[in-house]
Amino acid sequence: MAENWVLTTTAQTPTNIAVIKYWGKRDETLILPVNSSISVTLDPTHLCTTTTVAVSPAFQQDRMWLNGKEISLSGGRYQNCLREIRSRAGDVQDKQKGIKIEKKDWEKLHVHIASYNNFPTAAGLASSAAGFACLVFALAKLMNVKEDLSKLSAIARQGSGSACRSLFGGFVKWIMGKEEDGSDSHAVQLVDEKHWNDLVIIIAVVSSRQKETSSTTGMRESVETSLLLKHRAEEIVPKRIVQMEEAIKNWDFASFAQLTCADSNQFHAVCLDTSPPIFYMNDTSHRIISCVEKWNRTEGSPQVAYTFDAGPNAVLIARDRKTAMQLLQRLLFHFPPNPDTDLNSYVIGDKSILKEAGIERMKDVQALLPPPEVKDNVQAQKYPGDVSYFICTKPGKGPVLLSDESLALIDPKTGLPK
Template identity: 70%
Template sequence: MTAKTKSWILMATGRSPTNIAVIKYWGKRDEALILPVNDSISVTLDPDHLSATTTVAVSPTFDCDRMWLNGKEISLSGDRFQNCLREIRKLAGDVEDEKKGIRIRKEDWQNLHVHIASYNNFPTAAGLASSAAGFACLVFTLAKLMNVNEDHGKLSSIARQGSGSACRSLYGGFVKWTMGNDASGSDSIAVQLAPESHWSDLVIIIAVVSSKQKETSSTTGMRDTVETSPLLQHRAQCVVPARVLLMEEAIRNHDFASFARMTCVDNNQFRAVCLDTTWTWQLIFLNTTRQIAEACFLMKWIIFEVAYTFDAGLNAALISPNRKVAGLASKAAICFPPSPENDLASYVTGDKSIIYEAGLQSMKYVEALPPPPEYKDESPCQKSTRDVSYFICTKLGTGPKVLTEESLALINPTTGLPM
């Protein structure tokens, strides 16, 4: 390791998308390595609306590895972070920055510490796969900084050890996480089924039911399901393999009806095994309370051929075949009125043009919408004003990208601390 001065700082910034599973991952066969009991398939969401941005800095002046998430320092002592850092360091290559006169040999990385700053442009730990985007971004950006010369498949197997579904955020479009067979986990990696351009008409609307953190982590929930649900192994071994093939075929053929049907039935079965879980089901059940209310109106959307899927948190994702159907769906969704203090701009985020095109230009159009039928006999104050915090209108997105513009870095290049 050489440099003109001892105080140099080298940085890289990356941005990774989040993803939502259409064939669900629920249950690990190996807790430490995060190996799943079945394959899963996801769609990657547009990083402009849902993504993690991470800056990683290295300097000989750093005493230890440190990380800040959304501006707040967090501990890196957990196994998940340690596994990712260790595996990436093993693969680190030589780095040379002639302009700054910095040269790092691959063996130096073992003794250099990193500062990591990460920021999610959407609620953390509320079921929107923030840990997926976060670990994918951490691994991707560390790999860039450390000049790791491996394909995204290898990186996905490292991100997987941070958070299982993170491996699927290493690619854009449609992604499959193959469960693999090897005990080491080396073949439990993500592969891209199709890029986002393959089916660019799809519109995804996320109803953020609560931006509060989940009460049970997915990790605890899955463990309880593996330990107590008599139905889970049957699902994993006898049901999911055929669904994965059908889903791949539906994606290949742009067959939205099959895609939507498979998405909905697998979502239902995922929740079914949660319900079949002795301990956690109680918490899932609690979490479900508001989701059920959502589901009541979401169901109607099926007649529009809209697919819905929940994650372990409180939010619902709706996938429409095109903007026109998405506009119809958004009209139904917005029947859940925003809080009085909200304007339309803060109630619908992302690609607002979808709802404008559907004729909803301002809150007065929203307020004039009739309530969903099942709410008609409720008194006005029982119309669940706060059931949906806000909507995110988005689409399929790309995989991780390096952000070269210095103004996007989250770490001060002089102090090595978050901006």
């Protein structure tokens, strides 16, 4: 076996947003949650992580680069994922390249990992979920791990809890499990991305002057101090999981929206019930909620669901394209860009919705009229600059392998990021 070969595998994995929230661990090390959760996978075209994993006998140690910058792999979360995948590695043969790796060799071989997010890492868009899912998925392919996606999800879970839900497309349930070793705490797909393909998702990336509590710290403090969390996890969420599964199965948007909004609000209520209290939503988040609530009430049935993770960004799920178009008009009316902003960089992702809404230039934004449900000047207020940008997307597929080697992030000659 020549010593200068480099074998690579490249994968792309989506991010996901919970519609029934995960908040609180019953085991900090294994990352076992206090309740099950349900998420929708976001279209990787607009939000995804691409990861190349490479192995070579020439590599001296495991190394990783995130968005081009080398980062440490010494943390327990990376170590857990690497250890769990390595222990399940199989024989690998690449006849074309004349490479043969036996199961037992993997313990000695080192890997290089290069990962890249097609969206700002710090924007609070679940980059760690996509990241750990992609790492585990790519390593499993490279090392010929035979486990199915659910088993892999239980490994990704040990990197970042919500990562387990990024192993599937469509709607995904993370079953909390009962076992102490976490072996039954894993994700399953409820329906694939084609099941409910009317849905359109618009993300408002909200400007924030505050430094937010990390979700790891926030969860720990909620578990330790919130008197409402236990009641939520034990009494409320189990019922909501059943109802949400039904709503998804039956394309029941009214129930889906009611549950999604209520569960997002309850998660933030638990954050507020934590000592010291945690505020992830800010005035802009509140205004987006008020705008959606008022519209939904006026229509008589929910048109749009909202959900917020551990930050001020709003994830808005519209029942169909027409509704999404109307939503975008409302959002751009209340939250226009700053005067110096290019509309093209203010609404990103699937820009066709913008076009269908008849908005092609900044003057079209300026010409937007107040929505009909807006009754007075207070309600018609505009907040330019309070949203950084919007991303238009939709439910999407799960992880895929990128077999085109030109898409690899690691140079097979040097074994280093391109």
